[in-house]
Amino acid sequence: MNFSITELPEIVENLPEDKKAFFQRIYRFYSEVGRLKLPETMRKWAIERFGECEKQRIVRVTNKLTLESTLFNELRARRPIDARVSGDIEDMIEESKGGTFCNPLKKTPEDAFGRIEGKHCITASNIAKYDYLHAVIVFRDHNPFVYDEEKIADYLDVAQRWFKKANEYDKDAKYPFFMWNCLWRAGASIIHGHAQALISREPYGRQEFYNRIRKSYIMEYNSEYFDDIYLIHENLGLGFRYNNVRLMAYLTPLKEKEVVMLSNSLSELPSAIALVLRCYHRLGVRSFNLAIFMPAIHDIDTFVTRIVDRGDPLSRTTDIGGMELYAGTAVVASDPFRLAEELKNEI
Numbered sequence: 424m425n426f427s428i429t430e431l432p433e434i435v436e437n438l439p440e441d442k443k444a445f446f447q448r449i450y451r452f453y454s455e456v457g458r459l460k461l462p463e464t465m466r467k468w469a470i471e472r473f474g475e476c477e478k479q480r481i482v483r484v485t486n487k488l489t490l491e492s493t494l495f496n497e498l499r500a501r502r503p504i505d506a507r508v509s510g511d512i513e514d515m516i517e518e519s520k521g522g523t524f525c526n527p528l529k530k531t532p533e534d535a536f537g538r539i540e541g542k543h544c545i546t547a548s549n550i551a552k553y554d555y556l557h558a559v560i561v562f563r564d565h566n567p568f569v570y571d572e573e574k575i576a577d578y579l580d581v582a583q584r585w586f587k588k589a590n591e592y593d594k595d596a597k598y599p600f601f602m603w604n605c606l607w608r609a610g611a612s613i614i615h616g617h618a619q620a621l622i623s624r625e626p627y628g629r630q631e632f633y634n635r636i637r638k639s640y641i642m643e644y645n646s647e648y649f650d651d652i653y654l655i656h657e658n659l660g661l662g663f664r665y666n667n668v669r670l671m672a673y674l675t676p677l678k679e680k681e682v683v684m685l686s687n688s689l690s691e692l693p694s695a696i697a698l699v700l701r702c703y704h705r706l707g708v709r710s711f712n713l714a715i716f717m718p719a720i721h722d723i724d725t726f727v728t729r730i731v732d733r734g735d736p737l738s739r740t741t742d743i744g745g746m747e748l749y750a751g752t753a754v755v756a757s758d759p760f761r762l763a764e765e766l767k768n769e770i
């Protein structure tokens with residue numbers, strides 16, 4: 424069944440009563456039509472460019488607990504997922520070979536406690552740190568488009584070993600964070616493939632925010648917040664399991680094609696991350712952010728991984744504007760229902 428996000432009102436209406444109530448416990452939405460009048464002088468151009476645009480259905484989905492909120496416009500959502508990729512990017516990657524990360528032992532600093540080395544990567548100490556314990560996981564591959572499960576498993580294993588070592592070095596540093604920014608659109612300053620590991624004495628803001636949401640949710644409903652978020656996605660056809668990881672084409676994406684994954688450990692994640700990155704690559708995504716929110720060192724808890732498409736690396740317009748930065752409501756073109764289909768097609 425091929426649904427669209429603009430059909431969300433009908434999809435929710437058709438859920439069995441208990442599932443509908445469950446959805447409404449956490450989400451609210453509205454669906455409205457935006458109208459405009461085209462002067463004859465621009466009608467042909469506008470319709471060629473945007474299709475029938477005098478009426479535009481807008482769906483806004485809001486998570487009532489977290490206030491995560493996303494606007495979908497059917498004009499944008501209706502379009503096929505754009506798989507156009509410019510050949511220039513591969514040339515730019517090729518031309519950037521031979522830089523710092525191609526020679527990490529000679530051209531990057533090491534942490535006070537040394538380096539962690541894997542088969543497919545090695546750590547460096549970040550030369551301009553975000554926080555006081557901050558490593559770069561430098562991939563052996565120069566090309567940043569990596570979607571081999573074995574390589575991803577190695578990056579995560581090295582991250583895990585680095586977190587342990589950093590925590591031994593500073594016992595107060597017990598809140599780890601893993602991220603992978605691919606290309607400049609995602610904030611990466613170096614093209615060569617790399618991820619980053621941080622560990623700190625306090626959880627990062629968003630992690631602490633979700634911890635609070637989870638605490639109050641369990642008090643009120645005696646249920647785990649993320650488990651319920653997943654079930655709601657599964658009920659709508661937006662969530663599925665893959666090798667023990669629960670994947671969701673997220674209902675309130677932060678930006679294009681956001682996938683949120685739940686797992687019980689880092690070691691469960693490589694095949695699911697590889698699946699999403701393979702799917703992304705096929706859909707023409709060349710720049711993405713990946714982040715893993717994880718429990719404090721020695722704690723056992725859910726791992727939340729988020730991956731988001733950052734748009735065309737050759738575009739001069741950034742994907743983040745005032746709506747995302749200040750309104751706190753993202754404007755998104757990709758349809759989560761289509762994304763869910765594409766992810767399932769990738770299996």
Ligand SMILES: [Zn+2]
Pocket residue numbers: 519520521522524525564565615616
């Ligand atoms: Zn390189």
